[in-house]
Amino acid sequence: AIVIYQIRNLSQAKKVKFGREFRGYTDKSNKGQYEYYREGLLDEIPHRKFIRGVLLIKRKDRKKMLDFMNEYKVEIHTRNVELTPEDIEILSSHGS
Numbered sequence: 327a328i329v330i331y332q333i334r335n336l337s338q339a340k341k342v343k344f345g346r347e348f349r350g351y352t353d354k355s356n357k358g359q360y361e362y363y364r365e366g367l368l369d370e371i372p373h374r375k376f377i378r379g380v381l382l383i384k385r386k387d388r389k390k391m392l393d394f395m396n397e398y399k400v401e402i403h404t405r406n407v408e409l410t411p412e413d414i415e416i417l418s419s420h421g422s
Contacts, residue, residue: 327388329381332401344398367394372417382407384417 333341345351350366371390374382383391388404395402409417 327383327385328405328407329383329388329391329395330403331379331381331395333379333398335401336398340398344400348394367391372419374413374416382409382413382417 333344336344346364346366348366348368350369351364353362353364354360355362367390368381371383371387373387376382381391385406392402392404
């Protein structure tokens with residue numbers, strides 16, 4: 327499925343929170359002495375990013391993606407698409 331989303335209607339604070347929960351982030355503590363990577367939704371879902379706000383995901387992951395996006399009231403559009411062999415390889419290898 328192709329997922330197209332926009333976060334322009336969110337406040338800046340919500341955009342940051344959304345981005346962290348969606349993409350994950352590196353958390354630094356003790357003045358940068360320690361670093362921890364915090365996983366986001368995209369670490370769990372095999373995907374291919376085309377441009378900002380456009381992702382290709384497996385059809386079975388669509389509900390998980392929609393549920394997450396709906397929590398933030400993000401503008402979202404999804405469609406089923408026919409995959410190329412390259413797309414199938416990327417989604418199978420859990421790459422991004």
